[in-house]
Amino acid sequence: MPEILEAEAARQALESGALGRRVETVHAPDAWFLKRGLTPEALTAALPARKFTSARRRGKLLLLDTSGVGRSRTPGPVLAMHLGMSGRVIVDDAEAGDPLVYASNRDVPEWRRFGVTFADGGEMWLRDPRRLGAVELDPDEDRLGPDAFELSRAHLDAVLDRSGAPVKALLMNQSKIAGLGNLLVDEVLWRASIDPTRPARSLDRDERKRLKRAIADSLRILGRRGGSHTGDLTSVREPDAACPRDGAILQRRTVGGRTTFSCPDHQC
DNA sequence: GATGACCTGTGA
DNA sequence: TCACAGGTCATC
Numbered sequence: 496m497p498e499i500l501e502a503e504a505a506r507q508a509l510e511s512g513a514l515g516r517r518v519e520t521v522h523a524p525d526a527w528f529l530k531r532g533l534t535p536e537a538l539t540a541a542l543p544a545r546k547f548t549s550a551r552r553r554g555k556l557l558l559l560d561t562s563g564v565g566r567s568r569t570p571g572p573v574l575a576m577h578l579g580m581s582g583r584v585i586v587d588d589a590e591a592g593d594p595l596v597y598a599s600n601r602d603v604p605e606w607r608r609f610g611v612t613f614a615d616g617g618e619m620w621l622r623d624p625r626r627l628g629a630v631e632l633d634p635d636e637d638r639l640g641p642d643a644f645e646l647s648r649a650h651l652d653a654v655l656d657r658s659g660a661p662v663k664a665l666l667m668n669q670s671k672i673a674g675l676g677n678l679l680v681d682e683v684l685w686r687a688s689i690d691p692t693r694p695a696r697s698l699d700r701d702e703r704k705r706l707k708r709a710i711a712d713s714l715r716i717l718g719r720r721g722g723s724h725t726g727d728l729t730s731v732r733e734p735d736a737a738c739p740r741d742g743a744i745l746q747r748r749t750v751g752g753r754t755t756f757s758c759p760d761h762q763c
Numbered sequence: 764g765a766t767g768a769c770c771t772g773t774g775a
Numbered sequence: 776t777c778a779c780a781g782g783t784c785a786t787c
Contacts, residue, residue: 581771581781625771667782677780753781
């Protein structure tokens with residue numbers, strides 16, 4: 496997916512488009528898409544007559560709080576949506592965020608894996624060609640670490656100290672820090688001049704400072720530009736591409752199980 | 764902590 | 776036809 500920046504764009508679309516509208520009908524044609532025991536029947540019992548009251552996000556997980564039914568003050572369940580590798584949120588036929596670079600942007604009806612119709616006639620859908628996204632109710636939000644936008648220096652230090660994994664694998668581990676994916680981590684490490692294979696706990700004070708800075712900078716700058724694929728590095732990632740900083744031919748490896756681009760000259 | 768599986772579309 | 780894809784999970 497959709498990493499944290501695309502999830503945030505989707506959250507904003509939900510916030511401006513889906514709140515305060517009464518759910519009338521649930522569409523869950525793909526039971527495989529529902530996770531942790533959730534069924535279409537349970538969704539149909541849970542959502543109609545409720546309104547979405549807030550659109551939150553933790554890492555890449557989208558969270559919609561729901562109202563009580565009628566005058567009831569007791570809130571309903573939390574609806575969680577994950578975009579997987581190719582998911583997009585659609586509210587009233589408007590698509591959230593930038594087109595996905597590696598995923599199809601066509602709108603094939605069968606790709607609409609989950610949705611609701613509102614009482615006012617509008618709709619909200621999750622479209623996902625590859626079916627790696629997910630819908631669940633009342634997720635355990637604490638299975639995720641702190642959101643990358645809220646990352647503190649102390650937390651970063653703590654997770655680095657506890658791991659001997661390649662720093663790239665650690666940064667992509669959602670239970671440690673939530674939201675960074677393959678592209679963002681490549682961009683972050685490139686900006687911080689750190690080799691992706693470096694054992695996490697081997698980073699010294701200065702490197703940790705650069706890493707923290709690079710995470711904040713990457714989120715801010717790529718967020719403004721329009722997504723994970725708009726980075727200085729991530730916009731050139733292809734075989735034989737040159738480092739945008741010093742011109743060296745980029746190295747292409749598998750680190751943490753994912754294709755990884757880095758500069759052999761300035762990342763060490 | 765590393766590996767492979769999951770599912771399906773796209774482009775070479 | 777094949778390799779590859781920005782994620783996550785179970786398994787060794």
